Amino acid sequence: MQVHSFLHSDTETYTHVLADVQHKLCAIIDPVLDFDAKSGHTATSSVDEVLAFVREQGWELVYIIETHAHADHISAAIHVKETLGGQLVIGQHITEVQKIFKQIFNFDMSFRTDASQFDILTDDGDTLALGDITITAMYVPGHTRADMAYLAADAEKTVVFVGDTLFAPDVGTARCDFPGGDAKMLYHSIQKLLALPEDTIMYLCHDYPSKGRKHCPTTTVAAQKMGNIHVKDGINEAEFVHMRERRDATLSMPRLIIPAVQVNIDAGNFPQPEANGTRYLKVPINALG
Structure with missing residues (x-):
């Protein structure tokens, strides 16, 4: 097993490539589309670096895995699929998120809330085969109703x-x-993750390093249990919930939540072009935050 991590600096998001080198098979996890919120322009230069790496290795892309419908970046899953193929994977509870945001954005009846935009829906304990690697889905809701973690294991x-x-x-x-x-x-989702063996390497979707520390894509279960500032050993549920809710009340909405969510719940698809050939996103007024 090999894992290669690529930082999208604008959103501080990590895209990971998980590979069975012997069988030349891989999965791409949480690919990011470049998006300029000021102009509405999209680009693929960042994710194209990931795709070029996969091509250079001669690997076949089997899965494009989304851990959840992200609110801080737009998924590049459609571009990845059109370029290298692969099946698009997300947790089956994405249907709940689709229904919530269909109402917020007032999408018409043509917007599907059955997750049929995706190829594979996973639930807790489901497995995917990637050569000799077994990928096991772990249902970890809380951030959203549909978050999944993915455990990858080989010999x-x-x-x-x-x-x-x-x-x-x-x-x-x-x-x-x-x-x-x-x-x-x-x-409770975090407790499931912290119950894994302490030497298990955790691959992060984001890193927002404190001053003096460089971005890093990984940590370990042991490091989290010893030092996570919100949920290390000794912090109980009531303490965590009080901290989390109090802290969340001070946070502004993510810079890209409005474009990101409405695209990502539709598997990375932008709305169909209107009569003038231009695609448009909606901005709900006073609906978030």
Whole structure:
């Protein structure tokens, strides 16, 4: 097993490439589309670096895995699929998120809330085969109703892709104030992850390093239990929920939440062009935050 991590500097998001080198098979986890909110322009230069790397290795892309419908960046899954193929994977509870945001954005009846935009829907305990690597889905709601972590194991090691449940120990944990979020759920989801063997490597979806520290894509279960500022050993559910809800009340909405969510719940698809050939996104007024 190999994992290669690529930082999208504008959103501080990590895209990971998980590979069975012997069988030349890989999965791409949480790919990011470049998006300029000021102009509405999209670009693929960042994710194209990931795709070029996969091509250079001669690997076949089997899966494009989304840990959840992100609120801080737009998914590049459609571009990845059109370029290299692969099946698009997300947790089956994405249907709950689709229904919540269909109402917020007042989408018409043509917007599907059955997750049929995706190829594979996973639930807790489901497995995907990637050569000799077994990928096991772990349902970890709280940040959203649909968050999944993915445990990857072969004969040599086990790693876990945690999405937005946990950040580096000096950063803490995901916020829970988006529609459908729940701090109690997040606490119990994190406990599932912290119950993994302490030497398990955790691959982060984001890193927001404190001053003097460089970005890093990984941590370990042991490091989280010892030092996570929000949820290390000794912090109980009530303490965590109080901290999380109090902290969330001070946070502004992510810079890209409005474009990101409405695209990502539709598997990375932008709305169909209107009569003039231009695609448009909606901005709900006074509906978030």
